Amino acid sequence: MPIEYDAVVVGSGPNGLAAAITLARAGCSVLVCEANATPGGGARSAELTLPGFLHDVCSAVHPLAVASPFFKTLPLERFGLTWIQPEVPLAHPLDDGSAACLHRDVDFTAEQLIGDSGAYRRVMKPLARNWEKLANEFLQPPLHLPRHPVALARFAIPAVCPATFLAKFLFKHEPARALFAGIAAHSFLPLEALVSSAFAFVLGLAGHSVGWPIPRGGSQRITNALANYLRELGGTIETNHRIDNLNDLPKSRAILLDVTVWEFLRMAGEQMPTRYRRRLESFRHAPGIFKIDYALSDPIPWKAEACRHAGTLHLGGSIDEIATTERDVARGKIPERPFVLVAQQSLFDETRAPGGQHTLWVYCHVPFNCAGDMTDRIESQVERFAPGFRDCILSRHKTRAADLEKSNPNLTGGDINGGAANLMQLIARPILSPTPYRTPMKGIYLCSSSTPPGGGVHGMCGYHAARVALHDCFSTRKP
Numbered sequence: 001m002p003i004e005y006d007a008v009v010v011g012s013g014p015n016g017l018a019a020a021i022t023l024a025r026a027g028c029s030v031l032v033c034e035a036n037a038t039p040g041g042g043a044r045s046a047e048l049t050l051p052g053f054l055h056d057v058c059s060a061v062h063p064l065a066v067a068s069p070f071f072k073t074l075p076l077e078r079f080g081l082t083w084i085q086p087e088v089p090l091a092h093p094l095d096d097g098s099a100a101c102l103h104r105d106v107d108f109t110a111e112q113l114i115g116d117s118g119a120y121r122r123v124m125k126p127l128a129r130n131w132e133k134l135a136n137e138f139l140q141p142p143l144h145l146p147r148h149p150v151a152l153a154r155f156a157i158p159a160v161c162p163a164t165f166l167a168k169f170l171f172k173h174e175p176a177r178a179l180f181a182g183i184a185a186h187s188f189l190p191l192e193a194l195v196s197s198a199f200a201f202v203l204g205l206a207g208h209s210v211g212w213p214i215p216r217g218g219s220q221r222i223t224n225a226l227a228n229y230l231r232e233l234g235g236t237i238e239t240n241h242r243i244d245n246l247n248d249l250p251k252s253r254a255i256l257l258d259v260t261v262w263e264f265l266r267m268a269g270e271q272m273p274t275r276y277r278r279r280l281e282s283f284r285h286a287p288g289i290f291k292i293d294y295a296l297s298d299p300i301p302w303k304a305e306a307c308r309h310a311g312t313l314h315l316g317g318s319i320d321e322i323a324t325t326e327r328d329v330a331r332g333k334i335p336e337r338p339f340v341l342v343a344q345q346s347l348f349d350e351t352r353a354p355g356g357q358h359t360l361w362v363y364c365h366v367p368f369n370c371a372g373d374m375t376d377r378i379e380s381q382v383e384r385f386a387p388g389f390r391d392c393i394l395s396r397h398k399t400r401a402a403d404l405e406k407s408n409p410n411l412t413g414g415d416i417n418g419g420a421a422n423l424m425q426l427i428a429r430p431i432l433s434p435t436p437y438r439t440p441m442k443g444i445y446l447c448s449s450s451t452p453p454g455g456g457v458h459g460m461c462g463y464h465a466a467r468v469a470l471h472d473c474f475s476t477r478k479p
Contacts, residue, residue, distance in 0.1 A: 004250040005031045007469065009462075010243050010267075011258030011410070011448065013041025017226040018070055018459030019256045019447045022466035024233035028474060031250060032235065035242035038220075039227050041258070041408060042416065043457050045218030048397035049295040052354045055397065056219045057407070058291075058416060059457050060343040060361045061312050063206035065222060066213055067135050068458040079225035082216040084348050086311030089212035091304065092179045093385040095317060099304035100175035102183070102207045109208070116176035123170055124208065127155055127201065131209035138202065139460045141452040142427050143434045159198035160423075163191040164323050167200075174318055180204070181322045182314030185339050187421055188286040188365060190330045191323040194423045212312050214343070217351045222457060243267060246444070254443050254469040258462060260410045260418050261430050261450045264439075273440045276431075283430050283450070286421065287329045288414020290338075290374040291363035291399040296392040299347060299358055303385055311348060315340040315381045329365045334372050338364035340381045357394070369401050369413035410448065418449025429454060437465035438472070445469050 006028035009020045017039070020030045038044060042058035049055065065071055066083060090102040103109045106128050110121040127134065133148040134155050146152045158166060163184035167177045184191055184200035206212070215221045227237055246267050249255060257264055261280040265272065272280075302308050316322040316339040325335040343361040346352035352359045364378055375398060382389045399407075401414030410418070419425055429436055429452050436452060437445045447465030449455040 003252060005029045005252045006474065007031075007254040007256060008033065008249050008252045009256045009258060009447075010249070011041060012039035012223070012227070012237060013258050013410070013448070014043050014222065014226065014457045014459045015447050015449065015462035016041070016256070016258030017223070017230060018462030019258065019466040020235050020462075021074065021226065021230050021233065022463050023254075023470065024230060024235045026470055026474065030230070030235040031252075032230070032237045033241040033243055033249070034237060034239045036408070037239055039237055039239060040220055040223035041410065043219040043223045045220035048293045049395040053295040053357070053359050053395075054218050054352045055293040055359055056343075056345070056361055058411075059219050060345065061212050061214055062219070062222070062457050063203060063210055063212045064456040064458040066210040067206050068460060069136055069139060070459050070463040074226070074229060076222075076225040076229065079228045081221050081225040083213040084216050085211045085213050086309070086348050088306055088310040089207045090183070090312045090314065091307045091310035092182045092314045093302065093304045093307050094175065094178060095384075097303045098175070099306040100179040101306050101310070102179065102204060104208060104211055106208050113173070113176040113179070115173040116171045119170050119172075120176055123158070124204065127205055128208045130154070131205055134205070139453045139458060140464060141434055141436060143432070155201060159201050160195055161197045162193055163196040163200055164319065165192075166197045167319055177319040178317070178322070181319040182316055182339070185314070185316065185322055185326055185365070188417055189420075189422060190327045192327070195421075195426060214311060214345045214349060216349050219457070245269060246271065254445065254473045256445045256447045256462070256465055256469060258448045260412065260448055261446070262412055263409055264446060268441065271441060276440045279431055284420045284422070284425065285368045285413055285415045286417040286419060288366050288368050288370050288401040289363045289404070289416055290366050290370065290372070290378070290401070290414070291404075292375060292378060293397040293399075294360035294362065294393055295353070295395040296358040296360055297394050298392045300344065300360065300382070300386045300392065301388045303387070307385070311343060311345070313342040313344070315342060315385060326365065329367055332367045334366060334370060334374075336377065337381060338366070338374060338377050340364045340378055342382070366401070366414065368415060371400065371402065373398070373400070417455040421454050426454065435468050437461075437468050443473060
């Protein structure tokens with residue numbers, strides 16, 4: 001069979017599109033196959049509740065997209081991508097009616113953390129100064145020769161610590177401890193686990209350096225910009241083109257898979273070597289999520305004024321409460337008071353809802369493949385910090401783990417992270433190698449969040465995988 005394309009990419013999430021763009025920029029002919037009717041994977045938007053209310057289907061707030069070294073090289077603004085920076089990137093309300101906040105300015109953030117100002121400044125300010133160096137180090141495979149070893153070591157030593165230990169060691173008071181714990185909980189790890197602090201540092205430093213922005217018009221705008229740039233480069237995207245077996249793909253020199261290891265196992269079937277198959281089969285899932293999108297008649301009546309100006313909120317109370325909740329989830333227990341992540345995009349982006357009305361994006365962590373309905377527990381957590389919230393609700397759209405998987409097979413069991421991000425699976429993701437994107441099947445590469453640097457909208461998994469493919473299959477072409 002004659003070669004039809006230089007490369008075929010399966011999946012049009014940010015990593016798949018990043019891989020395709022990298023290949024197309026090197027002069028390759030590229031086809032992207034997408035199972036859904038619209039490209040984007042986890043970066044999509046749709047009217048899920050009522051007409052005129054635009055909701056982000058999965059990802060919503062994008063510090064790593066703005067921080068991505070690869071995305072910075074792309075002319076995405078030319079294709080309509082505009083970032084909005086909320087007045088307060090992150091607020092963490094507490095039961096006394098106050099809120100601990102992450103602000104762009106490290107010093108201003110520290111000043112608000114009464115009693116822990118000096119400690120916060122001492123730990124975060126030196127790291128924030130090195131943000132550009134650090135972002136280039138940790139947004140690539142961990143097994144690499146660091147260009148900035150001193151900066152990386154200064155980050156890695158505290159980052160490997162469990163979040164509960166480090167927060168209580170560094171900070172004396174609840175606001176700073178809770179703020180750190182809430183950011184660390186993005187790891188989906190128990191806060192007693194090694195490297196849970198790494199997520200607090202990465203996302204906290206990103207907040208200080210690039211903010212926690214939202215794209216005007218929804219996360220679909222990120223996808224649209226990437227897709228349109230790919231088309232300008234000559235790439236092709238075919239939607240409603242589901243791949244069930246690798247043999248169904250057109251003939252090409254390279255195949256890049258923006259799919260999780262479990263989808264890769266299904267597609268490869270018996271073609272996959274036994275030893276590699278066993279390694280992928282041992283790869284562990286992260287917990288799942290339960291998500292609700294709301295159409296609201298009014299802004300949420302938060303008790304803490306700062307929350308009314310925040311793009312993102314973490315609802316979980318104290319560090320001990322968050323730690324208990326995340327520990328329960330990891331053990332397969334549905335938490336009574338879930339840790340709830342909230343984004344209120346329409347406060348800052350008028351395109352999201354009809355005039356005077358609002359959207360709300362909310363999810364909580366649940367055990368993998370949880371079938372339970374978390375609506376009452378989520379709404380109780382919101383009411384805890386915003387009495388009267390339920391009176392604002394016009395409509396709800398609930399998404400359970402099974403619904404996520406149905407809409408996107410990469411979200412098996414509600415796992416939005418491409419697999420657990422524990423210490424072993426950060427180092428060996430999914431295998432221990434300087435080039436974990438390369439598989440033992442010639443010309444086939446994995447480029448999803450199941451590879452380094454893992455979950456998030458940053459495109460770096462796809463970029464790195466495409467560079468490996470260019471080296472292996474197109475040695476005369478420069479990436």
